[in-house]
Amino acid sequence: MATVQLNQLKKVYDKDVVAIKGADVTINDKEFVVLVGPSGCGKSTLLRMIAGLEEISGGDLMIDGDRVNDLSPKDRDIAMVFQNYALYPHMTVFENMAFGLKLRKYPKAEIKARVEEAAGFLGLTEYLERRPKEMSGGQRQRVAIGRALVRQPKVFLFDEPLSNLDAKLRVQMRIEIKRLHQQLQATMIYVTHDQIEAMTMGDKIVVLKDGVVQQVDSPMNLFNNPSNKFVAGFIGSPSMNFLNGTIEQGNELKFVAGSVSFGIPNELQLREKLSPFVGKPVTFGFRPEYLYDKSTERQVQLSVDMNITIDVTEPIGSEAFNYFHFAGMEDQTYCFRSSSANQYQSGQKVEVGIDINRLRFFDGETEARIA
Numbered sequence: 358m359a360t361v362q363l364n365q366l367k368k369v370y371d372k373d374v375v376a377i378k379g380a381d382v383t384i385n386d387k388e389f390v391v392l393v394g395p396s397g398c399g400k401s402t403l404l405r406m407i408a409g410l411e412e413i414s415g416g417d418l419m420i421d422g423d424r425v426n427d428l429s430p431k432d433r434d435i436a437m438v439f440q441n442y443a444l445y446p447h448m449t450v451f452e453n454m455a456f457g458l459k460l461r462k463y464p465k466a467e468i469k470a471r472v473e474e475a476a477g478f479l480g481l482t483e484y485l486e487r488r489p490k491e492m493s494g495g496q497r498q499r500v501a502i503g504r505a506l507v508r509q510p511k512v513f514l515f516d517e518p519l520s521n522l523d524a525k526l527r528v529q530m531r532i533e534i535k536r537l538h539q540q541l542q543a544t545m546i547y548v549t550h551d552q553i554e555a556m557t558m559g560d561k562i563v564v565l566k567d568g569v570v571q572q573v574d575s576p577m578n579l580f581n582n583p584s585n586k587f588v589a590g591f592i593g594s595p596s597m598n599f600l601n602g603t604i605e606q607g608n609e610l611k612f613v614a615g616s617v618s619f620g621i622p623n624e625l626q627l628r629e630k631l632s633p634f635v636g637k638p639v640t641f642g643f644r645p646e647y648l649y650d651k652s653t654e655r656q657v658q659l660s661v662d663m664n665i666t667i668d669v670t671e672p673i674g675s676e677a678f679n680y681f682h683f684a685g686m687e688d689q690t691y692c693f694r695s696s697s698a699n700q701y702q703s704g705q706k707v708e709v710g711i712d713i714n715r716l717r718f719f720d721g722e723t724e725a726r727i728a
């Protein structure tokens with residue numbers, strides 16, 4: 358098995374398009390690492406550089422301590438699963454899965470044994486003589502995974518493998534790939550633009566934006582301790598609410614944004630961290646799930662409180678997403694996630710609180726997290 362290290366890895370395409378601006382990431386043996394970010398952030402480029410399908414413009418790519426920048430894809434002992442499956446239509450499932458091994462001149466008996474084992478693993482045994490067009494999208498994706506499995510590579514790469522599947526099948530395949538990882542104990546690198554896929558699958562997540570690694574962390578650390586506003590807004594659904602304002606020093610240190618104003622609590626070194634920002638733009642971030650209704654819900658000891666007006670309520674079963682605005686700021690909509698036991702009406706005024714542990718602040722200029 359394998360450790361993969363990216364040291365200041367860079368990619369510059371023709372016409373000086375800088376797709377990756379120097380990525381430093383360590384992927385440990387047996388780890389499931391997800392590369393996530395919006396379209397165009399460079400995640401496929403990064404994966405293709407690891408696979409050897411894209412030339413590396415700078416930095417070092419190390420596999421198990423060896424620099425492999427100049428090794429051809431076939432010599433890297435890596436197998437990749439593509440979004441569009443990339444199956445040969447005229448070949449049967451067996452032939453598709455066997456193809457890579459045949460090219461590498463494996464003995465027939467060994468090929469048969471490996472394909473049958475992988476087919477058993479993926480529930481494809483009874484489909485081995487079918488052709489791809491006689492199979493569903495989910496089955497085709499399994500064949501594509503099977504083709505990677507039979508190679509028994511050091512590292513598995515997945516490039517948005519589930520994006521062509523419908524929502525239900527996507528959840529099912531997500532669980533299957535996770536189980537595959539647990540059983541194989543292999544190093545896997547997985548690309549997706551879907552933050553929920555990233556959160557549910559990754560041991561470790563690499564968040565990318567504009568070719569720059571924003572944060573490398575566990576799913577829960579990304580959620581609780583985002584290093585900047587981009588990560589805070591990208592991870593979590595519905596997204597974190599952001600309110601742009603300033604820090605002011607009157608009788609007390611305050612955050613002020615239009616009609617919203619609250620004193621900065623003395624706890625958690627919040628005043629210490631925010632006082633250098635007096636007079637400067639600061640973004641206050643608060644997650645929809647951390648607001649609570651002061652009149653009906655369990656109170657927390659130390660909270661910051663605000664008055665909101667509900668605009669629209671979306672019940673989704675056990676809970677509801679309530680969209681609201683602050684007084685005089687009708688053009689900005691925020692989200693409050695409540696238990697469906699609280700049924701709000703459009704126009705209703707609610708006093709909400711937030712546990713001070715849940716307050717997040719970002720530098721209005723650099724977007725770096727302050728507190």
Ligand code: ADP
Pocket residue numbers: 370371374375376394395396397398399400401402403
């Ligand atoms: P993602 O996978 O996150 O959507 P990509 O890695 O495909 O992003 O692309 C990253 C950036 O590199 C984008 O700006 C894209 O337009 C650019 N890019 C990708 N492939 C090429 C190419 N072959 N030539 C020039 N620019 C490219």
